[in-house]
Amino acid sequence: MSEFSCVDLPLDVEGGELRLVDDGALVRRSILPGGVRVLTERVPHARTASVGMWVGAGSADEGVDRLGSTHFLEHLLFKGTRGRSAQQIAERIDYLGGTVNAATGKQVTYYYGQVVEEDLPGAVDLLADMVAASRLAEADMELERGVILEELAMYDDDAGEVAHERIAALVFGPHPLGRPIGGTRESVSGLAHSSLTAHYRDAYRPRELVVAAAGAVDHDVLCSLVLGSLARAGWDCADGAPPAPRRRRADIVYGAPQDAAIGRSVEQAAVIVAMPAITDEDPRRYALFALNSILGGGTSSRLFQEVRDKRGLAYSTYSFPGLYHEGGLFGMYAGCSPADAANVTALMEECLEAMAGGGVGSAEVETAYRRVRADVAFGAESMGSRMSALGRAELVRGSLVSREESIRRARAVTAEDVADLAADLARAPRSRIVVGPEAAFSR
Missing domain, CATH: 3.30.830.10 (Metalloenzyme, LuxS/M16 peptidase-like)
Structure with a gap:
């Protein structure tokens, strides 16, 4: 497929393959078996790579019995997989020498790493293991519940954090985008293990996964790494499955000012x-x-x-x-x-x-x-x-x-x-x- 400059390019491309050039960097997008989407931006002369595994679910996508579960999962995916303990995950992060972390937003959750180029396979393997093979043990959940409650207490002691969190609820009203990203003390304290695992099953599936990488990265090599790592983690990426559609919630209906x-x-x-x-x-x-x-x-x-x-x-x-x-x-x-x-x-x-x-x-x-x-x-x-x-x-x-x-x-x-x-x-x-x-x- 020919290469072309990117102006404002829709990403729903027939057949799933896209190639473009932006400021000398080659951007490619492919849809893999299972509906996994891979986007890369190969940057000339880069010697590091940043890779992230994204799901299009954030705090605005939680059911009423799952408030705070998206952020809770972000914590829990570091607590162990079927093949690694929490300590082994921590040791692997330090061994890779770069940065491995995660972030939860209102619309997305992602797990990312930045490493030197030769360590990209190791970062992909670790992130895939965490995303696809998380243990989600109930005992780990109870332990991490206390950590999250302490995190919420820390933010609750910061007047600026409280103001920013609550202003969205005042402007957006009951719309899900007005919810606090981490939930509340009450919702986190009462969150059931069954609700958390149900939210994981809904959001963490091949067709929901987007892998994005930039820097010293070869698109075709990364696609192979992703498929191999997900297979080792136990995901069945069936050929022909379409990607999940982008989540589009109801428009915000603004009420009276508060x-x-x-x-x-x-x-x-x-x-x-x-x-x-x-x-x-x-x-x-x-x-x-x-x-x-x-x-x-x-x-x-x-x-x-x-x-x-x-x-x-x-x-x-x-x-x-x-x-x-x-x-x-x-x-x-x-x-x-x-x-x-x-x-x-x-x-x-x-x-x-x-x-x-x-x-x-x-x-x-x-x-x-x-x-x-x-x-x-x-x-x-x-x-x-x-x-x-x-x-x-x-x-x-x-x-x-x-x-x-x-x-x-x-x-x-x-x-x-x-x-x-x-x-x-x-x-x-x-x-x-x-x-x-x-x-x-x-x-």
Whole structure:
């Protein structure tokens, strides 16, 4: 098949084979027996490889009796397989000399490693063993339950973590994307072993698996490694099975804005103002990236200058988007003295409204573009970032946008585009959260 440049390329390719070139790196995609998808990006001159095994299930895909199970499985897959004990897994990770870890999100879970090129077969074998042959012993679950409860307690002591976790629920309401990724103390404490193993059987199957790798990797060799490792782990990859379709949940139905105050005995309050925003497929997302940079993305941003530099009301303040196929939010955060929480909240809102009033300068848009261009360039230097882009493109977005095209779209954003989008956000219903002592709750 001929090679071609990637602009915005759908990944549902007839026959499953795809070849493209992006910035000199060869990207390939194949569908293996069992519906396993393999995507690689061979980067010239790279001497390391990053490989990840992804499933398209996150906290938004849990049943009501399984809340927290996706994150629980991430922990438990390190606790032993049919062929390796937990200690042997740990020893193998250290022996490979690179990094082996995992991450759970609202839409995906993945297990990944970054190693020097000659150790890629060992990393693939270890990850496949963990994903396909996990023991999921009930005794291990009970032991790890305590670890996860301690992790949740650690985050619950952090006002900023609590604010970020709860703001999604305020904006998204009962939609599954508003759930906390790790579940709650109550759901984790009550999670049954049978529910956990049922969630594993639903999500961890050949047709649900995506293997993504970037760096010093040969596509055909990796495909052979994946099939061999999965077979040794006990998976039956029957030829002709189709990949699982991408999960598409119901669209978010935004309700009335909500304000919340959560008491915590902390020295610094965390405040967030957030509102509904665009989806991750909206062509205005590049304008949103520019808006985010101008409003709260750096030391010259509106929030940093107005809240920190001119008034000294916060050490950390920034804005952030949270975009999904089903909907999105846009938020502004600050950590401040409890006595200043109300003033800081009002000041953040004023910064957004000033942009909505058309006060966006061409110099700010140029700076935002240059930040996006730098982010793209720095991401290209990281094999882990390249690998993650492949996994998310396959499981979440369904298409691959080249780095050159991303820069072109960022370049095309105008000051008017940013101001118009800011006006849309400013008109949206705003939810607010304050986490801190009682002194932070007065408005």
